[in-house]
Amino acid sequence: MRISSISVTPFNIPYHSPFVMASGVLTEASHVLIEVFTDEGISGVAEASSRPMIYGESQSSILTAIKQWFEPAIVGLSPYATGVIWERISRVAANNTAKGALDIALHDLRGKASCTSTWKLLGGTSPEVRVTRMLSLSSPQETAEEVCEAIEMFGITSFKVKVDHHVQASLKTVAAVREAAGVEAHIYVDGNQSMKPVEALSLARGLKELGIELFEEPIGATDFRGRNRLTAHGIIVAADESGPDVQTALLQLREGGCTAAIVKPARTGYTETMRISAVAHALGARVLVGSQSDSAVGTITSATFAGGLVETAGEPAELDFFTRLTDQVTVEPPSIKQGRIHVNTEASGNGVTIDQEKLEFYSR
Numbered sequence: 001m002r003i004s005s006i007s008v009t010p011f012n013i014p015y016h017s018p019f020v021m022a023s024g025v026l027t028e029a030s031h032v033l034i035e036v037f038t039d040e041g042i043s044g045v046a047e048a049s050s051r052p053m054i055y056g057e058s059q060s061s062i063l064t065a066i067k068q069w070f071e072p073a074i075v076g077l078s079p080y081a082t083g084v085i086w087e088r089i090s091r092v093a094a095n096n097t098a099k100g101a102l103d104i105a106l107h108d109l110r111g112k113a114s115c116t117s118t119w120k121l122l123g124g125t126s127p128e129v130r131v132t133r134m135l136s137l138s139s140p141q142e143t144a145e146e147v148c149e150a151i152e153m154f155g156i157t158s159f160k161v162k163v164d165h166h167v168q169a170s171l172k173t174v175a176a177v178r179e180a181a182g183v184e185a186h187i188y189v190d191g192n193q194s195m196k197p198v199e200a201l202s203l204a205r206g207l208k209e210l211g212i213e214l215f216e217e218p219i220g221a222t223d224f225r226g227r228n229r230l231t232a233h234g235i236i237v238a239a240d241e242s243g244p245d246v247q248t249a250l251l252q253l254r255e256g257g258c259t260a261a262i263v264k265p266a267r268t269g270y271t272e273t274m275r276i277s278a279v280a281h282a283l284g285a286r287v288l289v290g291s292q293s294d295s296a297v298g299t300i301t302s303a304t305f306a307g308g309l310v311e312t313a314g315e316p317a318e319l320d321f322f323t324r325l326t327d328q329v330t331v332e333p334p335s336i337k338q339g340r341i342h343v344n345t346e347a348s349g350n351g352v353t354i355d356q357e358k359l360e361f362y363s364r
Helices: 059-074 082-089 096-113 118-122 140-154 167-181 197-209 224-232 246-254 265-282 296-308 356-362
Strands: 003-021 024-038 043-049 128-130 132-135 158-162 186-190 214-216 236-239 258-263 286-289 340-342
Touching (some): 003 059, 003 356, 024 096, 024 296, 043 265, 043 296, 059 082, 059 096, 096 265, 118 296, 128 296, 132 140, 167 186, 167 197, 214 258, 224 236, 224 258, 236 246, 246 258, 258 265, 265 286
Parallel strands (some): 132 158, 158 186, 214 236, 236 258, 258 286
Antiparallel strands (some): 003 024, 024 043, 128 340
C-alpha cells in the first residue's frame, strides 16, 4: 500500500461567541480538512487549525504547505512509515499544524488498514478522559457563569483560566472560578507568555492561596531565570507553545524550570507528541493534552491520543472547545458526560466520519 494523493479542504464555522486570550481573539474555526489517500482506496483524515497569532499559519499557508511541499515529498511512500515521513516533512520549517494534521491522518489510515482503533495502537490505556474547560479571558462574573454552565451541561470539574499582566483582575477572575467550581475542582492558569517575571510571581503567590499551582506559559519562553524562579516558589510551570517540538520541549524541561508539558497532537502530530510525552515523563514532568481550538474532528483525534497513551491518560485534557462552534463537519460530534469524554475504542482508525454535505457547505 502506497500514498497516492492528499486532498485539502478549508472550512469555516462561526463560534457562538468570541474566545479571548492574551495573544488574540478568535471568532470562528478557520480550519483545513486533510485527507491522505492510498492506491488501495483506504484514506485517513485530520484537521489543521490556523492560529496566525501563535504559529503564523493561515488556511492559505496550510494548503500551500501540503500541496506544494509535503504531498510531493511523501507520495509513493508507505503510510506505515510515519517516522520517515515525519523526518521528511520536518525539513520544511514551521507549518506546525499542517505537519501535525498530516501525521494524524496517517495514523488514522494505519488503523483503518488494520481494522483496529488508533486508540489501541497507541496503547489503549483508558477508554475515557477527564475533560478540562478552557475559559475565555473575561470578567470574573462572566467567567464564573461559564464555569457554572460547563458544570450543569457537561459535569466538567477541571478548568483552565486565561490570565494576563493585569494581576489583580486576573486574581479576581481565578477566585471567581474557584468559588463557582468548588474546592475539589482542578484549576490551572495560562498566561500565553504575556507577563513580566515580577507580575507572574505576584500572580503566582495569589494563586497558591487559591490552591492553584500549575501555571502555563507565564512569561517569555527564553526567560529561563524567571521561569526557574517561579519553580523555586513552588509553582508548576508548564511549557506549551514554548516547546513545539521534542528539542525545545526538552530545553524547557531541563533548563527552563518547567515541570509540566502541555502537548497538542494537532500541533505536533502523534509521532512527535509521543516523543515529547516520553521525554517529559522520563524527566518526571506531568503531561497534559491541550487544545488547538479544535472542532469535533480534532477533539476526537486528541481524545484518542489522550486516552491511548499512558503518559496522558491519567490527566485531564482540553477536549471541550468544539462546543464553542455553532456546528460540526462530523456525522456525530463527541459526547461529554459527567465531565468525561469517551473514546470510540472499537472504531477503525480514529473514528472520525465526515459529513460531506456539511463540509461542502462550510467550505464555500
